[in-house]
Amino acid sequence: MSTLRNMRQNLPVIAPIVALVVLILIGIALNPNFLSYANITNVLARSAFIGIIAIGMTFVITAGGxxxxxxxxxxxxAGLMILVMNLLTDSMGQGLPVILIGIALALGVGILAGFINGILITRAGIEAFILTLGTMGIYRSLVTWLADGGTLSLGYEMREMYRPVYYGGIMGISWPIIVFAALAILGEITMRHTAFGRHCAAIGSNEKVARYSSVSVTRVKLATYVLLGLLVGIAVVMYVPRLGSASATTGLLWELEAIAAVIIGGTLLKGGFGRVWGTVVGVLILSLIGNLLNLTDVVSPYLNGAIQGVVIILAVVLQRNTGTAR
Amino acid sequence: MTDPVLALDGVTKSFGPIEILHGVDFALRPGEVHALIGENGAGKSTTMKILAGYLDPTGGQVKLDGKPIGFSGSDQAEDLGVIMIHQEFNLAEHLSVDQNVFLGRELTKGWRLDHKSMRQRTADLLKRLHCKVDPGARVSGISVPDKQMVEIAKALSRKARVLIMDEPTAVLTERETEILFEQVERLRAEGVAILYTSHKLGEVKRIADRVTVLRDGTMVRSDLTADVTEDDMAAAMVGRELSDLFPPKLTGSDEPILTARNITVPGIVDDASLTLHKGEVLGIGGLVGSGRTELAEAIAGLRPRSGTVTLMDRDLPAGDVAQAMKAGLAYLTEDRKGAGLLLDKSLRENLTLPLLETFGSPLIERKREDAALDRAIEDFAIRAPARDMAVGDLSGGNQQKLLLAKTLLSNPQVVIIDEPTRGIDIGTKQQIYTLIAKLAAEGRSIIVISSEMPELIGLASRVVVMHAGRIAGELAGADVTEGGIVRLAMGMDGTSKDSAA
Structure with missing residues (x-):
């Protein structure tokens, strides 16, 4: 009896893994190419951008943001990075320095953007939903303006030079996958075993208790947004060499996919509990659904969004009535 | 004797395989105030919830007017006039008082809400309760005792035949308790059957006609209040004789350890100063809302303030709780559930939260945390069925002990304890009193804030009393009496410097 009860209690814990395993089994059954090296690396590399962002999102949501x-x-x-790199190519010529400056710029702007979000939420006390809804519109409009309504493209030679950051790798594993995996491990350790991770959960669980326990609430919350900004920067650094361009539709709906992955992974939307490994599983589930629909013709790929939607709803239903301490 | 209106007949209740009520039977009669007392975890809440239709009994019967009844839920019980007021209020914080009173049973004029009559009826009900709250005020903005009155108004508006109150006086000061008791007496005269629980035996003796004692899910005794003494009740609850509740008092040294000068929190605390000596237990008395808690929070760095706080010759910056803790000052909040503990987290995570950095950096060492929890469980006699359970599932007494352990983790020289025993049973109270005395004997200095007069008198060698945000006066030694504290708390002392100024 106790094992049965344990299993029922652990259902929210293991449900994402079960779902992932089921998806993989369905994939194997439907298409022999599913487990092929090419397909697997393709799925993982494409998941990496959203995955890297979702790791940061896990901390923000866990801390109640x-x-x-x-x-x-x-x-x-991405747009700014390409624009600046093109300008620098004109003055400095092609070369590694331009790429390094571009990368530094992407990371720096990411951190700054995260800082702006964080400082306005924590110091000015603006509701996170409203504020980031606003900045979402601002950034989207800024990139459209930078691209003058069209597409910003990296110069051909620079693109060739930068390409290996997405397409290259070591031992047959491409860089985005390696970076995603490394960040996921680092993120999981930070969430579970450091004071910062514990403080995030405490703040999300009850901000007042955290404050009374001498946790510096504003600093930790600000740090989650800055961390997320940095991770957006890293994702962009991996993304730009893939297509070498940015436009008004770049990164469209990424925020919702990242949030969905976090929730499917078992992190509570209202905050107080988060797990990075769950988010990784969530990201994989979402991209595998798309991949499976593309590989088979049982269900139309146009129904991708519908199936993802059902998975998200199921994840939230499973999150309810979890009584034990986390 | 009148016939019972609501009765339990051999009621048992099990959660899973564990039976926690073993055959309880007692009866509530019209025009009688019935007190249900027992330690935390004795089964009082479960009994009340069964009476009010929130839980079904596993065995036995609930009888309404002598006939067995199975309430389909609390809604049906309420329709039949059986109304329970919870310790944690059931009020919609964002709605106004009148909207709350009529929530779910709004008065209508055709298809439109009849705002005017609802407001008028609420005003009438509140007037009956001598409650000065504006019916149009938002509930989130009114005080805790006023919320209690709104709950009672809500019950009255439903024509209650049976009123069940779960520790109604836990959050009230003595004066507010008096007002509540006037209402209880009036309801009794109108023939309402009243059941209430309290940890304050003096109150039980004063207001109840009949008292039933639960211990470990069993009914130990049920008597007319006139036939039992407070000591009898305490002994029946605990199952043993309680020797003196308070340990002997220690007088501290003359060496000041904490000095607060001219503390002002705008609109709440006005130019308050106090000095705490080494090894002393200093009490702060006053009504709820007199600024006691806010003064303590300002000293502890939890609230913006003006004025200076000096701890062992070091000035503490305003609004910096981490600095205050590092300097050796800890504050234990009165709001255990709202500001003290993370209810959905485990004991370990709660215990180490204020000092996480000291448990290993960058990675927290789980073993050291577990060792700290082992020590806390032993030192504070915390009884937890499982180590990894959520703190919210612990009894109030054990939560309070854990909160004490958490507060004392930083090994502070000065501890401010706000309402050390709110809502906990008498056995645990005694343990906490002993602990406070032990802390003082170790040379630590303690400030105890309390609404319970016996607690202040029993623990503190010196009591500072606040009234309307100011220090109304100070009592020491033999002058620490209930009368003295009450006079100062009500602002009645003519010699107070405030009124002279």
């Missing part, structure tokens, strides 16, 4: 601006922020950072 939310950030809707990340997709637009990614597009804006």
């Amino acid at each position: 939310l950030d809707l601006s990340v997709g637009s922020m990614a597009a804006f950072v």
